Amino acid sequence: MCGIAGKIFFGNKDVDKSEExxxxxxxxSMLYHRGPDDEGYIIDRNVWLGATRLAILDLSSAGYQPLVNEDKSLYxxxxxxxxxxxxxxxxxxGRHKFKSQTDSEVLLHLxxxxxxxxxxxxxxxxxFAxxxxxxxxxxxxxxxxGKKPVKYYYNDKFFIFASELKAFIDHPNVPKEVDPIAIDLFLKMGYLPSPKTGFKHIHKLPPGHYLLVRPNRDVVVKRYWKYDxxxxxxxxxNEWKQVIEEKLIESVKFRLRSDxxxxxxxxxxxxxxxxxxLSSSISKKRMTTVSAGFDEPFYDELPYAKKIANIFNTHHHEVIIRPDIIELLPKIVYQFEEPFADPSMLPTWLLMQESRKHFTxxxxGEGGDECFAGYxxxxxxxxxxxxxxxxxxxLIIGLLKYLYFFTHYKDFDTFAKYLAVLNEDKINNSIIKKMLEDLRVYLPDDLLVKTDITSMANSLEVRSPFLDQEFIELAAQIPLNLKLKGFQTKYILKKIALKYMPKDLVFRRKKGFLPPLDEWFRNKLSVYINRELSDKRFNKLKIVSDINIQKLIDxxxxxxxxxxxxxxxLLCLNKWFEVWIDN
Known part of the structure; x- marks a missing residue:
């Protein structure tokens, strides 16, 4: 894994080394966390490319970047x-001489x-570039x-890109202007769909797309893949069970390759x-596992993780997430760099931090919900x-809200909100369409952003066997009634899971990986949320009125x-303005 960046000057202008x-x-240096093992750059007339390296395959100097082919025509x-x-x-x-054992050199010759x-x-x-x-x-x-990011900006003088926009946003002639349309999208979704980044004129390259940039100011974005x-x-x-299991085993085997x-x-x-x-079965070594949980039993899944760890005799480690993690919010918001508010960013951050102590x-299991209708x-x-x-x-929505008020049982409120959203949007009641939307938007712009940012901030590489290209394409062909049978989610995957795990673990109620913000905001973080959202500077932005914010809190x-x-x-947006705009 690495951090990558580069710049091309338009016209006949060469790189001015004294400036660049x-x-x-x-x-x-801004990408050091993505690649702490080495860094390098090349300059060729009007272009420079740079990279920081997290060595995973072939740890020798032969894998240093930028890589050059035999006749030095490609970087x-x-x-x-x-x-x-x-x-x-x-x-x-037969056609090329290889000087390393890296996958990057294979890509260059390909x-x-x-x-x-x-x-x-x-x-x-x-x-890559x-x-x-x-x-x-x-x-x-x-x-x-969309597992790995590319962000870019261009004007009539140059085009610049990097793995993270923090690597170039402070460069001369790169504007740092808030995009109000992106802020509106964020408040509706909790994240930003591609190509939005929160800043005007700075874009994310969408998943399954490539860019071609030429010195004559020609910038072309093209799609090369889509779901079917x-x-x-x-x-x-039974045939489906066999095919799915075989493809998943193959996917896991590929992802166990590491030095x-x-x-x-x-x-x-x-x-x-x-x-x-599958990893325990394929690998000749005893696996190491890491889990994160909460003090609040309603949200905590550590007991189930420990049971699975015991079944497969793993070296198991745990980390507990508590309300004081909120102290890390400014640091986390800085790393995410876009407005982002998936609450699981908090436990995921500490999970990655703990993981880096044990492996690189x-x-x-990311992707299982998208492949098998698990949400x-x-x-x-x-x-x-x-x-x-x-x-x-x-009537049912009203009843669910009434039950929530008297019982404080979170599921009543959650179900009421799901039904209300369906009412509001008058969406076509097509589960297939919703699954496609989740794969195209929710997965790459929320879940995979969260995984990439939190892992790379801790110099950790994350691999997701369910998100293998061929596995995703196979899963797209599975009939819906084998994914969602009646009201049973992940039907066929659970049938496969019974081969490896006991029934009580396979069919238990899913809790997810969300921190208990509802409880924290009523108890240990109640003073904090009041103080932060009554901030005068934030209120001057007039995103939400003072009265409405207080009503939401009350x-x-x-x-x-x-x-x-x-x-x-609102809290994450307040911190984003504080970290990225005020500073």
Missing amino acids: LPLIKKTL LVFNGEIYNYLELKDKLK YEDYGVECLKYLRGMFA IWDRRKRELFIARDRL FNERDDWTE VPLGIHLSGGIDSGIITA VVLN PWYQMMKVYSFIKPQQARN NHLFYRSNNAEILWR
Whole structure:
């Protein structure tokens, strides 16, 4: 894994080394956390490329970046892992001489043979840039699902990019202007969909896309991959179980390739449980697992994680998340650099921090919910379709809110909100469409951003077997009734999981990985949330009126509604302005 960056000057302007060298060094220093093992850069007339390296494969100096091909016509900076690099290398050996055991060198020669078509051969997570000296063209690409980021800015004088915008946002002639449309999207979603970043004119390259940049100011963005939900109905349930399991085993095998210590994030759910089971079976070494939990039993899944760890005899480690983690919020907001408010960013941050003490590469169960309809809103869409007419839906929403007020049971409020959203948007009640939306937006712009930022801030590489390109394409063909059977989510995956885990663990109620913000804001963090959201500077922005903020807080305190989500978004936005705009 690495941090990558680069710049191309338009027209006939060459790099002014007296001006750019200090900026290159500053850029790489801002990406140090993504690659603490080495850094390097090259300058070629009007272009420079730089990288910081976290060594995972071939720890020798042969893997230092930027990489150059045999005739020095191509330069590469690369962030990520190409899991099928050994297989690709075998096909390239007859035409190229390899000086390292890295996957990045395989990528460089693959581009040399196939140009931009090299993307269709790659199985992995990646963001990379290749400067083609013959074509005088900069080629930048991002993986299909969006696991590795690329952010960029350009004007009529230059184009600049990096893994993180903090690497270039303070450069001369890069404007630091808030994007009000992005702020509006953030308050609705809690994160920013591509290409938004929170700053005007600074963009995220969307997943499954590449960029071509030429000195004549030509900047072209193209899509090279998209999802295809064409179900196939010619396989029986047992055939599907066999095919899914075989493909997942293959995916795990690829991701166990590493020259540094490797472990597993074990949540206590079936996704990470299956990954732990398969990794333990495939690997000749005893696996190391890390889990995070909470003091509040309603939210804590550590007992389940420990049971799975005991089944597979792993070296198991745990970390407890407590309200004092809020003290880290300014640091976390700085690392995320965009407005971002997925509450699980808090426990994920400490999970990554603890993990880095034990290994440099970690496998997780991310993607299981997207592949197998695991989210509760898919169930609620089914419920919604059975409740008619509209008046009955409104009555049920009111009843759920009433029950929440008197019982303080969070699920009543959660279900009421799901039904209310379905009412408001009048969405087409299509679970397939919702799954596609989650794969295209929620996964890359929320979940994978959270994983990338929190892991790379701690110099840790995260690999997700469920998000293997070929596995995702296979899962898209599984009939919906084998994913969501009745109201049973992940139906066929749970059938497979029974081979490795006891029934009580497979079919238990899922708690998720959200911290108990609702309880914290009513108790240990009640003074904190009042103080932060009454901040005069924040109120001057007029995003929400003083009266409405206080009403949100009061209604939350007295259980009239669970406003933890919007209060958290406002808090994160306040900190974002404080860290990124005021400073």
